[in-house]
Amino acid sequence: MSTKQLLKTGLLVILMGGCAGHTQINVQSVAPAPVSSNVDQQFKQLMEDDWQYTMETYPDFASYLGLGNDELNSRWRDMSLEALHQTNLHYQDTLKQINAIDPNQLSAGDKTNYQLFKWQLEMSIEEHKYKSYLMPIDQNQGVQTLDDMANFVSLSSVKDYENWLTRLEKIPKLLEQNQTLMETGISQGIMPSRDTMLRIPAQIKKQLVEQPEQSLFYKPFANINDSIAENEKARLQQQAKSIITDQIVPAYGAFYEFFVEQYLPATRASHGLWDTPNGKASYEQKVRYFTTTELTPDEIHQIGLDEVARNHAEMDKVMEETGFDGTFDEFVNFLRTDPQFYYETPEDLFEAYLAISKRIDPEIVKLFGKLPRMPYGLKAIPDAVAPDSTTAYYNPPAADGSRAGYYYVNLYQPETRPKYEMEVLSVHEAVPGHHLQLALQMEMDEMPAFRRFLNFTVFVEGWGLYSERLGYDLGLYKDPYSRFGQLTYDMWRSIRLVVDTGIHYKGWTRQQAIDYFKANAAKSEADIINEIDRYISWPGQALAYKIGQLKMLELRERAQNELGDKFNIKAFHDTLLGSGSIPLSVLEANIENWIESVKSSK
Structure with missing residues (x-):
């Protein structure tokens, strides 16, 4: 699954970044102060705990990164309304903990980490209130394309395949959870545009095969790693065929019926977010x-x-x-x-x-x-x-x-x-x-x-x-x-x-x-x-x-104008990319600091 496809698994806010509430992050607004190792350690532990929570809550993402264990690699994210609510409560609780930390007591490097971590929590919380999770699929990704996940999980050992089979057994439950979200969306008027949803029935139909060997979910089993014994290959293949025939195809059949008969007729004829509850505020x-x-x-x-x-x-x-x-x-x-x-x-x-x-x-x-x-x-x-x-x-x-x-x-x-x-x-x-x-x-x-x-x-x-x-x-x-x-x-x-x-x-x-x-x-x-x-x-x-491009071009032009012969394109790019993915205000501060350091160098 692409980074885009992970969005609909519940990682929209976490993965893509952005802002909620306090939009501008000004890393220079935190005054320098003596470093407190205790506060630094407290903050680092909070970040580590939240990352572990992210891996546990988003096992799809953990598998995608190659960081999953057997337990994580054998399940999907819990997409029930209760689980989504609990995740939001977790973010609220973590935000309270980070607000209790005085950023002035952090080391220089952790000041930026503090601002970005807090910002991501704030935007997760604000995103949740607009209930975009009630529109869990679109024409580019969703439960109709779950088979693509096989391209991003390790399938080299018997245990890897067994984990994947366990995950396949849980697809009917995931489809039910998505259907519940969509039914709630119908009742609350939070619905996608019909023109885009018209593409999806054909995508779901691709999962409705007559023979299990025709299933997209069977592809990883058609050419199992040669290091696996023949008797184990046969066992895994037979188990995959049974799961596809007895569980996956019937579940997608029921989901197809719901989508065509109930969901599609309830979708919006309009196209813009403005025509949904709190639509303009949500778009802003x-x-x-x-x-x-x-x-x-x-x-x-x-x-x-x-x-x-x-x-x-x-x-x-x-x-x-x-x-x-x-x-x-x-x-x-x-x-x-x-x-x-x-x-x-x-x-x-x-x-x-x-x-x-x-x-x-x-x-x-x-x-x-x-x-x-x-x-x-x-x-x-x-x-x-x-x-x-x-x-x-x-x-x-x-x-x-x-x-x-x-x-x-x-x-x-x-x-x-x-x-x-x-x-x-x-x-x-x-x-x-x-x-x-x-x-x-x-x-x-x-x-x-x-x-x-x-x-x-x-x-x-x-x-x-x-x-x-x-x-x-x-x-x-x-x-x-x-x-x-x-x-x-x-x-x-x-x-x-x-x-x-x-x-x-x-x-x-x-x-x-x-x-x-x-x-x-x-x-x-x-x-x-x-x-x-x-x-x-x-x-x-x-x-x-x-x-983003316009800001980067602006910063390059500024650096060239201010540095003249001292401008080095390699150093500029290394500085631009040197802090990873960051908001534009942080990027601008980084480049301005680099310009000043080059100016002062001999």
Whole structure:
């Protein structure tokens, strides 16, 4: 499961970062004071206890990180209403404990940890009150895609397979819990948009097989590790077939019936969060949460309009460079329809992605002094979800070193995957984008666990989008079409600011958003529709990319202007990434401190 897919297991607040209540974190607001080892130890113990609670409460996440034990690796998260309520009470109790600690008595390093830890607790508590957990699935992830978890758990020993089988036996209970959440959502009017939910029946149907060997859940058992004895293989395979036939398929059948007959008819005809209980307030919180700023939806909408206009001007110049004789709309249609810009087969598309990645890798040393130890690989997005998935995504490595990072690419309908977007996509998702940043962060052993493994979207995705500009420094975008592809991706994230706020705050319809996207970007219509439906399902998340990138570009320009010949791009990037994923205000303070230290050096 991707980081995105973990969101619907209950890790939305913890994983993605953001804010609630006190939006700006000012690390300089805590006055220096003598260090008290007792207070430091008390705080460290509180962080450690909460991390252990996180692993126990979110066993899916523990398995994903490679930190699970046999008990954790054999169960799913408890998604009952009572369990969700108890988790919220835990966060409230932990917040009381952290408020009882005087941050002035902490060591310098723990002052930042204190602020970030407290902030995450506050946003968890505020997120809970808007009851987004009553909409537990969407077209990109949920209980209909539980089989994908097998890609991220260790399956090398008999015990590993037995743990996985135990987990499979608990799927009917998890489906029941999700159904209860959805039924509660119906009764309280907290419902998703019908247009996105219409995609899900076909996804659930993929779990309704006639023969157990056809099940997506059987795939790990079809090719069991050769180190396992044949008699054990046969036993595990037979047990998997029995669980699939007797438990999993009937449970999904009942869930399908509920979804089609009760849930789907009750979904909203509207698209935006504004049309839900406390919808506008909920969206305002998500804007603060995902951007780590005090920007309002209206301010972000205007930033988006300005960035769209800027990108248009640059795209017009590139279009002229190609010698195309026609309007912008005609040029975009040419890019969408001319066969020269597309591969004919999924295999050719995959090989081209692989070649691009290998071309980028050796160039990274030009821009970074510190690189991660963990490598990354390339995989295709699973066929079961590819039609409803985005163009690509990245999954970080396992914390125990048992799994590399992986850059997943969508090979579905290669005739809709433009060649001129492949370079910019690769620098965003792999290196110097997500893999470099997240793998480095996971290797920061000196930081507490919550900072190594949990992220602020505005930093992670801001870095990914900032990395797209680094493609020029890496020798990419040699031809005008690839440059147009880079601008298309930048335009894409600019458009997000407009359409996300439009849909969820200004009452735009789905079709309005699709039309605006099509009028301003060269992405294929299939990609555009998938993107718009993603924004509908994940209010506010798409704002983080551009807001984070703009701050990073601003800080780089400031550093270059103030340091002149003393500016070193490797040192700048090492400083920018050196504290892991952090809110933008903390990032700005870090860079300002670095600028001053360089100025004062001889």
